[in-house]
Amino acid sequence: MATYVFVHGAWHGSWCWEKVIPLLEKQGHLVLTVDLPGIDSEKTHDVSINLQRYTDSVISVIDKANEPVILVGHSMGGIAISQAAERHPEKIKSLIYVTAYMLKDGEAMLDIIRTDKESLIAPNLIPCNEGTAFNLKSDKLIDIFYESCDQKDIENAASRITSQPSAVFSERLSLTDERYGKIPRYYIECLQDRAITNECQQDMYHALPCKKVFTLNTDHSPFYSKYEELAEILLHEI
Template sequence: MAEFLLIHGSCHGAWCWRDLIPALEARGHAARAIDLPGHGEDATPAGEVTLEAYAEAILGAIADPVVLVGHSMAGFPITAAAEKAPEKIARLVYLCAYVPAGGVSLVEMRQAAPRQPLLPALEKSADGLSFTARPEMAPGVFYHDCPEETVDWAVPRLCPQPVAPQATPLDVTQRSRALPRDYILCTDDRTIPPEYQATMTADWPAGAVHEMATGHSPFFADPEGLARLLDCIAEGS
């Protein structure tokens, strides 16, 4: 069975994997999640958070090679970790995530999308070092198809997202591209347009791109379905 390390997206923390971890464990896998610097219970100030720090936090949590799952913006840090130490990673899984194009930042990739559904829901901090998701708009962009009690539990846990990691270009080489990798495209995503997810994976083998009929948070909307799909993906590790 596989060992999964789960990496959250913008404004989230390890808490967002609450429902997926037991679903994976029920299938015999080991599954863990971490807070990236400046997220969840990690109190690193926003001004000190970097993409490099994200990658180091991921690698510091790995002993034996893992199936590394990155949600949304975590496509960048999981790729950065793979560039630094590919031997620690058995497989990369991008969950409705940005796939770094190489030489550009996440901000630049977001701007290249055909639509910007997330932008109206974001509010920048006074010092410009972070942004937050407006609580009244977060359910619509992140959780529109999730159970009401889950939405009520999740929204107060959203945290400021440091800007610097998302404004940092990442060089991408065969060190990460040569690893086994899969993409889970969410066809009802209201954060990263599904058509942009398709664009980012247009040159991937057909068998490496999977679809879920959910919004941006399948770990809440359909944790059993996501666990089932990850179980199938891990069989290819």
């Protein structure tokens, strides 16, 4: 049996994996989740919330496992799993990017966001907490994240969205071939994604080749819209 560690993306929390986790646990696997610093809306103004703290959070969960883990990151969670892999490659069996930012050494999320011209993220950002965090326009959440999701899931997710600390958007990753580069990478692309467009996803996994790329015909939130298919990939294809 394997140990999975799930890392959520921006504006979300570990709750977003709630439909996927039971399917893995039913097969006898251990599943651990990370709540990145700042998901509590009262703390998103904390200027000390940065990539280092994100990485520390991931490592603290990985350390609970008795074996190397399958580390899964969604969206912004991609930068956290990459940097965690650089720090402790011996603790990670494989890296799974679920329509996630998979950056090269020296890149920052903003570099990618600025080139992803069709993404709905940048035009719908609202700076808040004196610029230390971002919100998204509430009337655009479905378009950005949940176009293929059921109404009940949309309502549940939208009610739990929080502000997102902004510092991590501009921080550059520090990755090496000797550490990060030796861990097998897999990418799960989502064809209908309007947060990270499919063209952008393809640019990233062509620039940083993966062992295998899987395709889901859905939006930015496959953990709701295609959770059974997502779990099937995690269970049987990787």
